[in-house]
Amino acid sequence: MRKEAIVILASRLACGRHVWVRTTVEDRGTGISPDMRERLFEPFFTTKKPDKGTGLGLSISYRIVKDHGGELHVESEPGQWTRLHVDLPVAEDGASATSSEAEPANDL
Numbered sequence: 001m002r003k004e005a006i007v008i009l010a011s012r013l014a015c016g017r018h019v020w021v022r023t024t025v026e027d028r029g030t031g032i033s034p035d036m037r038e039r040l041f042e043p044f045f046t047t048k049k050p051d052k053g054t055g056l057g058l059s060i061s062y063r064i065v066k067d068h069g070g071e072l073h074v075e076s077e078p079g080q081w082t083r084l085h086v087d088l089p090v091a092e093d094g095a096s097a098t099s100s101e102a103e104p105a106n107d108l
Helices: 057-067
Strands: 006-015 018-027 071-077 081-089
């Protein structure tokens, strides 16, 4: 029996003068087929039963990452693993990475 696991990694990437932070989430589950990967970020796309999900999670995540000047990539080997990479630009000298000013987070 194969053990399933989730691995979360963070790294710093440099591309020319630009610095990025990459967060990678990897699972050792069933993987995602190429035809499913093409649709992952479509709103309301889901492989779950109707009462188990809306299919909005990845489409909303994709939009949030793009709105912050980042990229969201998926790699997968069907039957083996899936990796989601979130790449976000690091702001230079305290400047906002996007055109809008960031609001401070509320303490929970």
